[in-house]
Amino acid sequence: xxxxxxxxxxxxxxxxxxxxxxxxxxxxxxxxxxxxxxxxxxxxxxxxxxxxxxxxxxxxxxxxxxxxxxxxxxxxxxxxxxxxxxxxxxxxxxxxxxxxxxxxxxxxxxxxxxxx
Amino acid sequence: xxxxxxxxxxxxxxxxxxxxxxxxxxxxxxxxxxxxxxxxxxxxxxxxxxxxxxxxxxxxxxxxxxxxxxxxxxxxxxxxxxxxxxxxxxxxxxxxxxxxxxxxxxxxx
Numbered sequence: 001x002x003x004x005x006x007x008x009x010x011x012x013x014x015x016x017x018x019x020x021x022x023x024x025x026x027x028x029x030x031x032x033x034x035x036x037x038x039x040x041x042x043x044x045x046x047x048x049x050x051x052x053x054x055x056x057x058x059x060x061x062x063x064x065x066x067x068x069x070x071x072x073x074x075x076x077x078x079x080x081x082x083x084x085x086x087x088x089x090x091x092x093x094x095x096x097x098x099x100x101x102x103x104x105x106x107x108x109x110x111x112x113x114x115x116x
Numbered sequence: 117x118x119x120x121x122x123x124x125x126x127x128x129x130x131x132x133x134x135x136x137x138x139x140x141x142x143x144x145x146x147x148x149x150x151x152x153x154x155x156x157x158x159x160x161x162x163x164x165x166x167x168x169x170x171x172x173x174x175x176x177x178x179x180x181x182x183x184x185x186x187x188x189x190x191x192x193x194x195x196x197x198x199x200x201x202x203x204x205x206x207x208x209x210x211x212x213x214x215x216x217x218x219x220x221x222x223x224x225x
Contacts (some may be wrong), residue, residue, distance in 0.1 A: 003140065007194065019179060026131040031211070033213075034213070037213070040125075040217070041217050041218075042120075042122075042204055042217040042218045043159075043206075043214050044214040044215070045212055045214070048211065050211055050214050056211075056212075058212065059190060059214075064160075071147075088157075090157075090158070090159075096211075103147065103148045103150060103208035103213065104161050104164060105152075105159075105161070105206075106161075107158040107159050108158060108161075109157045109158050109159045110158060
């Protein structure tokens, strides 16, 4: 079955440590996205990538970094510079360059990060 | 700055009631409006709307877009407990989607 796999599902980190969240998709989608969700809030865009080796900052990129070396992989690093990293992180993908379908996002099951 | 506002933020109804969820948007280069349902973790796609006045339907759910007023509604008729979820609205423009804060719907038996 095609889909998006995020790992780990739960992660605990001490203050000052960097952590990397994995996101892998086998949907052959060109575009990939990282969103953050806090309780009672919607999804806020951290970074997105339309093609391999290229990515753009979203609305809340400070304290995060990404890479897109392969089409199927888009890992997110939460650095120690992120002041309030405890949150639920969702990775998504979509087709690109197709007017009728580029907008529809397929989501992974999410990673919940807790900073101790 | 792109903005999507949903109302109400939460709603409690009883089975069989009809609900209307609202979504307004201010987005540059707007292309489409999407609705998602989030039950536990991963949001799942419900509707994509690109044209004004054309209703999309799927069972008891329906949605419509007004591009002049920058507004969309999601209707759920004859609600069931399985409709309990967070309903997210997103506006898509030029490569990215901006989400609202969601409406948390609770349907009581």
